[in-house]
Amino acid sequence: MKRLKYTILILAAAAITSCKKSFLEQEPYGNSIQSGTFYNTVDEATGATLASYKYIDFDDWWQTQWWKQVGGEAASDNEWIGVNGGQGTAVQAAHYTLNPENDRIEAHWIEIYKSIYLFNATMEGLQNAKIDDGAKQKLIAELKFLRAFQYFELVRNWGAVPLITKTLSPQQNDYTRTSAADVYSFLKQDLNSAIAILPSKSQYSTTDKFRVSKGAAQALLAKIDLYTENWAEAQSVSAQIIASGDYTLENSYGNIWQTTNYNGKESIFEIQFQYSTQYPNLGNVFPTTSMPGTEGGWGYFTPTSDLENAFKAQGDSVRLNWTIIRHHFPVIGDPANTSFDANPSQCKSARYNRKVYIPRSERTPNGRFSKDHIYLRLADVYLMNAEAAAMQQQSQQALQSLKAVRDRVGLTTNMNLSGWDLINAVRTERRLELALEGDRLYDIRRWKDQSGQPVINSIMGPNGSFVKYNTQQSKDPYETTNLNEPQNKGTSFVAGKHNLWPIPSKEIIASQGRITQNPGY
Incomplete structure (x- = not known):
């Protein structure tokens, strides 16, 4: 399906966006999305599925896209909020003074659940569609990936969250938080079922390369295995992606983000954005x-x-x-x-x-x-493989994957590394290779140091290495003089509290206390 047709479907989906309310108070997206009888042809079913893609990121700019950058990078040691201390609600997140009433975090939670509602409704409509079962199951597999992608964002930000796998009426509001372990287990189940059905990227036509492939589902599954410390599975799945031949590293690092290289040979999953004069809030x-x-x-x-x-x-x-x-x-x-x-x-x-x-x-x-915006690419998979192998003390496998990434940018690799020296080398490589792409905060949250504590605990906080660098060591001529954004970013970090974001207060109130708050807030 051509980019133009995809854009038209995005605009149709955009027209049914509801106003910001509590997650429990959201209005349905529209009867056309929910109606099973609407999908009488493959084209109709495909159109509904492709319209769903945009809900990974559609938010009138200020909710999902914005928060992914605030959360993934600006709350880490990689970024400042930057604009002379502006956007106070974002600064609260980046500087760990965030409270449950923060409007940006509330909006992010709501937008994700709105997208999950859409994916559930579209899947239910497809179940009753009068189309070939093979085509139907393939479209459902794409939607399962999109839903898993959004739930991954929820669970790594908030931990235990409500797990909603079907459309609910306003009266069905008695759900509570599902443990992070159970959410991850559900996502793995969904992704494995999708992997069994989805085509490889090479099987899509040129104009359909943006669609979810088997490799995309495998890459998300491997990343979830890293987060749950299922090292053997993470190594196995990432190795399958590398061996598939469906993806290769770009020869030039800079070519990854060229506007002439959308859905390139290294890209595994990326969101397509389209400029529009009619709908000016669309776009990256x-x-x-x-x-x-x-x-x-x-x-x-x-x-x-x-x-x-x-x-x-x-x-x-x-x-x-x-x-x-x-x-x-x-x-x-x-x-x-x-x-x-x-x-x-x-x-x-x-x-x-x-x-x-x-x-x-x-x-x-x-x-x-x-x-376009790339969320999963092959270099990330190589580093997943390197990390999983290193954590199992399989040094040579880890070094081979690490070397593949470093070779591209002309860096030598010490092939004698092992143990914690190797683990730390892989972690450093993830920071450099994937910098500003949205993973840094989640990596330092999930990584453990040699004493078993989250790595973020030694980077942030009053005695954190990043805080000490900025307040005691740095002589950077810009950062040390532009103090509208405080130089002591991270000093308010509290271990055991700020490893997750607070549940928005409105959600707790609307649930009448069935949804509980994260510790420390």
């Missing part, structure tokens, strides 16, 4: 929010000098330049921008995200861009 939020006003952007999500130092410590100039744009440096890949103006007085760090940057010659008039 990150190119606009993550660029300074001098480039037509809003100035948020600026990389830290701590992240830049991590690249320099490895001698990693390739990924540094393709990840961080620095003030008065040329922008790699854009010959029209030979001296980037980061607008330092309005930017915490005078650094910006190259991965979401769009060269000047390719920009659309109103700042809403069609740039």
